[in-house]
Amino acid sequence: MSDDGVRTYHFTVKETADRLRDSLATVEWAVSLLPERWSHDLPDHYEPDAWGAAMNVAHLAVYEDVLATPLLASLAAGGDGTDAAASASERTAEAFAIADQPLPVLLERLRDARKRQIRIVEGYDPERFNVPVAPHWGRLYPRYGSRLHSAAWVATKTFQHTWEHGNAILRLALFSPD
Numbered sequence: 001m002s003d004d005g006v007r008t009y010h011f012t013v014k015e016t017a018d019r020l021r022d023s024l025a026t027v028e029w030a031v032s033l034l035p036e037r038w039s040h041d042l043p044d045h046y047e048p049d050a051w052g053a054a055m056n057v058a059h060l061a062v063y064e065d066v067l068a069t070p071l072l073a074s075l076a077a078g079g080d081g082t083d084a085a086a087s088a089s090e091r092t093a094e095a096f097a098i099a100d101q102p103l104p105v106l107l108e109r110l111r112d113a114r115k116r117q118i119r120i121v122e123g124y125d126p127e128r129f130n131v132p133v134a135p136h137w138g139r140l141y142p143r144y145g146s147r148l149h150s151a152a153w154v155a156t157k158t159f160q161h162t163w164e165h166g167n168a169i170l171r172l173a174l175f176s177p178d
Contacts (some may be wrong), residue, residue, distance in 0.1 A: 064113035
């Protein structure tokens with residue numbers, strides 16, 4: 001715990017880069033299991049506003065390309081990430097705009113962003129990696145508090161986000177008819 005009673009985390013550069021690699025591989029695997037018919041559509045038993053596989057991948061690709069990667073790059077350069085973060089509404093609008101593209105195209109954009117993130121993470125000085133400097137989530141999501149987050153936390157949040165959307169894709173692959 002820190003002096004202000006907030007839990008502190010310590011992540012290593014290697015374990016974080018490994019998690020980023022592994023979570024991308026899991027999303028790619030889930031997409032490979034998906035029947036072609038369900039890449040952009042949803043079976044009838046899904047809620048009308050549910051996201052299909054392509055929308056989930058589009059969202060991940062945009063999130064990582066216009067938020068996570070620039071934020072990590074800003075932190076690596078000594079900034080606090082405030083100059084790099086696209087707004088949530090901009091990210092959502094762009095994801096909806098590209099969600100009709102073929103899954104391989106969307107996956108390639110996600111792969112490119114993830115490769116850049118991994119290079120950034122692997123280039124981090126291990127001592128700086130866990131130093132809290134980024135106010136991004138506290139500004140956008142006040143319910144999470146106003147504390148600062150480290151580059152290690154930002155990269156781990158990216159892994160968590162991938163896991164969340166990867167789960168939706170895998171569920172679609174496993175439970176869609178034919």
